[in-house]
Structures are given as C-alpha cells and as structure tokens.
Amino acid sequence: MDAYIAVDAGGTQIRAALFQAGAKNIEPLNIQRLPTRSKPQAFDVLTSTIEAVWPQDMRVRGIGVAVPGPLDPVTGIISFTANISDWENFPLKEKLETYFNVPAAVGNDANMAALGEWKYGAGVGHQNLIYITISTGIGSGIISDGRLLLGHRGLAGELGHITVIPENGPMCGCGKRGHLESVASGTGIARYVTEQLANGRTSLLTKAQPNAREIGEAARQGDELSIEAYQRAGTYLGRSFADCLHIFNPSILILGGGVTKSADLFFEAMHAAIESSVISPDYTTGLTITFPALGDSAGLQGARSLAEISFS
C-alpha cells in the first residue's frame, strides 16, 4: 500500500499526518505534533515530526508541506517565515528530499488551505474557488479552472493587497498604504475604532485600543461606532470581492479567519457592496458564499492534496 505524508508547519506547532493513497476521508492514519522551534532546530523538529508518522509497511509516495510565508513552489525555497527565523532562503524541498529520499512539495499556508477546502472541505465539486482568511491579516488562495493559481514565481493570489483606499489609506502590514488588509482585517477594524475614539467619538468601548473581538462584542450590545466599524469593513470586503468576481468568475467564495466569527456584523454590508459593484447578475447567480469546513486542518489537508497532485 502507498501513502502520503502531509505537514502543516505553523508558527506555533508542526503537525505531520499519514494518509493512505486513494483514501477519500479526512482522518489520517496517524498524526503527530511538536512545538515549532526557531533557530537552529526548526528543520530537526520538522524531520522528527515526519519520522513519528513514517509508516513501517507502506511506501511513501511523497511529502507535502504547508509553510507560512512566501516561497517558490517550483524550487521549494522558502523566502522567509514570520516565526521560524532560520528558514530564510531555505531550500526546504531539497532538504526534505535528501533527508527522506522521497519527493517533496511545498506551498504557502493560504494556498494550501484553499487546496484543502477545495479537495476535502467546503469547495468539493467546484472548479473556480476563492478562499480568503480574514484575521490579523488577510490571506487568500485561488483555484481557477481546476488548478491552484501560482503565477510566474509562485506569488499569485494575494487578494489582501488590492488597493481599496487609493489616497492616504492606512498603512498595511506589507508597508504600503490603503490595501484591503489594512482596512478590513481584524487589525484594520481595530485601528479604525482606535482612531475614531482618539478623535472623541463616543462609544460603549472603554479601552482606548480595543481589538476586533471586543469591538464585535460592543457591536452586539448596540455600540454604534462598533457596528459602523464592522459594516465599513464589510463594504470594503464586498467591493474587493466584486473585483474578484469580475477577475475570476468563481462559483464559490470561502471566507475563513477569526473575523468571520462576526459575519453577522458585516455580511449585509458585504453583500450590498457586491451587488452595487458587480457588472452583471451573471457573476452572482448561483454563487456560493460560505465558511470553511475543515477548521484548522485546512492547511494539513491542502498539504496532503498537494502531495497527491504532485506525486500521484
């Protein structure tokens, strides 16, 4: 029997899971976790986690790895990751292949979550899918005409960096201004409220710098500023989603990340903005807008799918 090994190398833990080739269910045969470590043991922790699930009686066709941060999907070289400081220009694919003597493929975490939701989650059966995770930042992965969108150097699919406030927009996590992430992420929502409070807006909020979750709670208690902050984010998200509909004509949008726990606070504004921006009802007719089905295992299922696609 053959098997694949999937790895989600996250910022806090590394998970490795063993899947039987051809299996359709999402439960692995074996799964192990270890806390992620930075310099100098990150790769050692990764190999230990993989060894812990390595099968005795099956042939491993290949290893798929989801990694936070930009990377080249062809060479498998990681540009950098936020929490693993010695993975800078790190040839992860080559290192794994040398160590385990099986082929390996790597993908960034948002792309892998999109792939996971497509193959095993909320997007099964669709061929044009956009996955967006809205939390501290905004990440995304795109399945277009049945393939993961990668681009020339594997850097495609960054919907969080669509410019939405062209003049003097807020600073984005990337260092440029007015991107969707700077306005509609949890960070963006919190910044807007903090600015409004500093400008003397009255609010039920007592902290000077509330976070998105606290703003959500205040909104549900009727706080006008907090309600407005989420609606504002929804409007910007909706406009950018309309851009995405025109660009990709998807049949499904999957919205994940912590901010979507407050979907009740921004979905109406989001839908209104989509409707007021979209050039034809053909783009929204039959469009599914939904939530992820896989929770925090989307990246792991994506890494599994990547291995299946790459080494079938």
Added chain:
Amino acid sequence: MDAYIAVDAGGTQIRAALFQAGAKNIEPLNIQRLPTRSKPQAFDVLTSTIEAVWPQDMRVRGIGVAVPGPLDPVTGIISFTANISDWENFPLKEKLETYFNVPAAVGNDANMAALGEWKYGAGVGHQNLIYITISTGIGSGIISDGRLLLGHRGLAGELGHITVIPENGPMCGCGKRGHLESVASGTGIARYVTEQLANGRTSLLTKAQPNAREIGEAARQGDELSIEAYQRAGTYLGRSFADCLHIFNPSILILGGGVTKSADLFFEAMHAAIESSVISPDYTTGLTITFPALGDSAGLQGARSLAEISFS
C-alpha cells in the same frame, strides 16, 4: 494536410483566415473579409466568409471564432454583442458545427487577443501574461500558469471593472460606478477633462468636450490640464496593475488599445503607482511591460490558437 480556420467577427468586419496545422508563422494561407451585418444576415455573412477560405485539398480540424461580447466558452452561446443585434443568446458554436460539420470553439475578443499575443505575439514564451486594451473601454484577457483564464461561466478576466474610486466614482460603461474603465479609459480621460473645463479650469483646449486624442495633443503642447488628465489615468492604471501583480504574479503585461499611443503621457505615473503599491520587489523584478506585437490581427491569431488548443 490539415488546417484550422480562424475567424474574427468584429463590429465592422468579419475576417476569416486559413492556417496550416503546425505552422508557426502568422501569415495565413488565405484570408477573406466581409462587412459585418446585423439582423438578419449576420450568420450568413459569417458562413460566406468562412466558405471563401475553405480549402479544397486540406482537412479542416476545426474553427475558432473571436466575438465581441460576453459568451459561454463551453456551450458557445453568445450572450449578446454590441453591433450584431441578432446574436443575442445565439448558439454560434452549435450553428457553425451543424453548418460546416467540423468542431468549432468561440471566445470573446479580449480573451482571444490575449491568446493571440501569447501564442504568436509579444507574449511568446511566457506562462503568466496579462493583456489589457485601453481604448473607449478597458478589456482584458489573462493567461495564468499556461492557460487562458475563463472562470465558472467564462466571464473571468474583466480587469476594467476593478473598483478604483470607491466613493462616488464616475459612471462606468457597465452602469456601476468608480471602475477602472470609468477613470482610465479614453472615455474616462475625456470625461475628467470635460468636467474640469466645465468647472472653469483654464486650458489650451478650445472644445468643451475634447476626446482623448485631442487631450493627448494638447498635453504634448504643454497644456497642464491635459498632462494632469493622462497622469491621473496612469496613476489609476498603475494601482490596478499592482493589484494584478499581487493576484496573478505575471511575467508580462501587454498594454494595447488607442490610449497606449499616448504611453509617453502616462507611463511614468503608471510605473510610480505600481512601485508605491506593490508589496515586494519580487513582483516587479524581471516583469516585462510592453505593447502588443500583432496589431489588429491579435484576435484572429487568438481564434487560431483557440482552434489549435481545442482541436489539436
């Protein structure tokens, strides 16, 4: 010997051309044109043009057709076209296949121009290409990871309808507000100048409603308003192109259409806006920004490529 027939069904003329299968040059074996007619003879003109190039001694593998207007690339049903009024919900693919008894494929003109430039023009050798034509409107076609981007219902690739002025933007050709086309097309440039003149701005322009070409001429004579109008369009184009770089990570942008004859007036502002919006130099390093190589035969070469891809 085998052959393909390519057709560009434009608003003013229909061109049909015969290409030998496997040929790499852009010169057809035979080409014919007829003026486009609307009701009720549009399809008759199309078939006559194709019959005029039909070979006596070669087998036709298939017909590819470029059509202005939205269509379903799978069913080959045209939703509508601006200048051919009886092609509304028109099953062009099926009609052609019945009439000629060979397979047919249809694509919209911007997608076909992208395909043509990719296979036979300025984009040869690239796998991630964005083609944008800036004239009265803004059309586009996208090659992503070596395939024409189509989307769920074939409506993908509409970069002209990215929202760039979110609040109270100008009316777009599509009926919605603030899209790139409404701001940076020839029509958008002319509207901006017309509005500024109506507001009392001084200018060398003597007409109350100059067109984009006249504004370009005035700009070259030093007219400040006209210079500003093109720079403004360049800034909006550059921001949207940065969005496209983040979304598609292409290796080449091909900019066509009448407005690019005034590239000298807006390219500097366009490049500055790209640089100020892009999240990493990795998106622009090695990026080619260039003009089409095929002129008005891009659509025809694209229809040929579509036939080659579909019926090889």
